[in-house]
Amino acid sequence: MTTELKKGLEGVLVAESALSDIDGDAGELYYRGYPIEALAEEATYEEVLYLLWNEDLPTAAELADFEAEMREARAVKPGIIDLLQLLADSGERPISALRSSVSMLSAEDPATGSDPTDLEAARHMGRRISAKFPTVLAAFDRLRRGKEPVEPREDLGLAANFLYMLHGTEPDPVDAEIFDKALTLHADHGLNASTFTAMVVGSTLADVYNSVTAAVAALSGPLHGGANQDVMEALLEIDEGPLTATEWIKELLDSGERIPGWGHRVYNVRDPRAKILESELRRLSNRTEDCHWLEYLEDLETHLTEEVGLPEKGVAPNVDFYSGAIYYQLGIPLDMFTAIFAMSRSTGWIGHVLEYQADNKLIRPRGRYIGPDRREFVPIEER
Numbered sequence: 020m021t022t023e024l025k026k027g028l029e030g031v032l033v034a035e036s037a038l039s040d041i042d043g044d045a046g047e048l049y050y051r052g053y054p055i056e057a058l059a060e061e062a063t064y065e066e067v068l069y070l071l072w073n074e075d076l077p078t079a080a081e082l083a084d085f086e087a088e089m090r091e092a093r094a095v096k097p098g099i100i101d102l103l104q105l106l107a108d109s110g111e112r113p114i115s116a117l118r119s120s121v122s123m124l125s126a127e128d129p130a131t132g133s134d135p136t137d138l139e140a141a142r143h144m145g146r147r148i149s150a151k152f153p154t155v156l157a158a159f160d161r162l163r164r165g166k167e168p169v170e171p172r173e174d175l176g177l178a179a180n181f182l183y184m185l186h187g188t189e190p191d192p193v194d195a196e197i198f199d200k201a202l203t204l205h206a207d208h209g210l211n212a213s214t215f216t217a218m219v220v221g222s223t224l225a226d227v228y229n230s231v232t233a234a235v236a237a238l239s240g241p242l243h244g245g246a247n248q249d250v251m252e253a254l255l256e257i258d259e260g261p262l263t264a265t266e267w268i269k270e271l272l273d274s275g276e277r278i279p280g281w282g283h284r285v286y287n288v289r290d291p292r293a294k295i296l297e298s299e300l301r302r303l304s305n306r307t308e309d310c311h312w313l314e315y316l317e318d319l320e321t322h323l324t325e326e327v328g329l330p331e332k333g334v335a336p337n338v339d340f341y342s343g344a345i346y347y348q349l350g351i352p353l354d355m356f357t358a359i360f361a362m363s364r365s366t367g368w369i370g371h372v373l374e375y376q377a378d379n380k381l382i383r384p385r386g387r388y389i390g391p392d393r394r395e396f397v398p399i400e401e402r
């Protein structure tokens with residue numbers, strides 16, 4: 020046993036994976052060997068989903084079968100809608116409603132309770148979760164706004180169908196394409212906190228529903244998936260307040276707070292996903308003829324880079340810095356941003372659990388004990 024303590028498991032190798040590879044110094048990300056830039060530009064999110072769950076990109080026939088299967092699984096039963104109504108009425112956050120809905124999806128799946136080593140049953144559960152997450156989230160948002168959920172459409176891709184179910188109207192093709200790219204960019208990212216959580220749960224041979232429930236919970240925090248909402252809240256505060264973006268960020272730094280959407284455990288340079296999202300935000304801003312969110316973000320990045328010098332400390336924009344403004348311009352409510360991240364990341368969680376369980380070893384690290392020395396028990400009447 021090693022006695023070296025690695026706080027936060029920083030830099031510790033705990034598993035092998037063929038899903039995604041990150042070069043933190045070069046700022047590069049690959050899914051199964053393909054650069055993220057090419058996948059975002061050339062492939063649909065469904066192709067990426069297939070790639071992460073299988074060993075390679077699908078042929079046209081494989082993709083058609085896979086898409087048909089996923090599209091057929093989109094609808095949810097009335098019991099889920101009743102649960103979502105209950106959660107909406109109690110003012111639950113979307114990410115928490117999503118977490119609760121995984122338990123209900125499990126209750127409604129006949130495969131739940133199957134042999135934990137049955138990988139085909141696990142794949143089936145994974146497909147159902149990723150197919151139903153967009154339906155659950157769109158329905159939850161509509162219910163809390165007093166609207167009827169919109170039934171999923173099988174003739175639309177996953178990204179376009181989500182926007183359709185959320186807004187009740189078919190999205191502009193450019194909006195759907197940009198959202199599809201955002202989903203691709205969030206689909207997997209090595210052993211990040213939520214994926215590792217899913218793997219820890221999966222390593223006990225708990226089923227995919229249990230692994231995903233825990234992963235949603237892990238993603239919800241502001242140090243992980245919650246940062247995209249924090250960035251947009253900051254932009255709104257700048258927009259509504261008297262300070263310029265640069266003045267606002269100076270105040271935040273002076274108060275000793277961290278900049279949301281900046282810094283990363285693995286990247287020492289700009290996250291490659293931030294670069295793609297910045298250019299997609301530009302494309303969207305040109306379409307909506309509203310560039311001011313992009314301008315705030317670029318002013319902030321210029322100031323934090325040139326004046327504050329954060330990149331010299333290895334702190335640079337991460338995936339959450341530019342994504343929030345895209346979602347906002349697509350008409351997605353702020354508190355849904357982290358849940359949308361979960362909707363896409365379910366792909367990575369499930370892929371990693373399936374991969375890990377295929378060659379399973381219970382994950383169980385050790386902690387260094389720093390409590391009192393051995394001592395005699397004192398009965399309560401003598402304390």
Ligand SMILES: CC(=O)SCCNC(=O)CCNC(=O)[C@H](O)C(C)(C)COP(=O)(O)OP(=O)(O)OC[C@H]1O[C@@H](n2cnc3c(N)ncnc32)[C@H](O)[C@@H]1OP(=O)(O)O
Nearest residue numbers: 241242243244246277278279280281282283284334337339
């Ligand atoms: C999808 C994702 O999960 S991406 C990350 C999303 N989270 C955020 O954007 C929240 C803001 N960022 C952070 O809190 C951090 O960068 C984390 C949690 C993501 C990574 O943190 P760690 O790898 O543990 O780095 P650590 O906390 O040790 O920070 C290292 C140094 O960089 C600084 N730093 C890190 N992030 C930031 C930031 N956002 N703003 C200002 N300084 C920062 C720290 O103050 C520290 O400086 P010091 O050595 O002078 O004390």
Ligand SMILES: O=C([O-])CC(=O)C(=O)O
Nearest residue numbers: 207208210211212284338
């Ligand atoms: O990798 C990480 O630690 C966080 C991250 O960027 C992600 O999960 O996409």
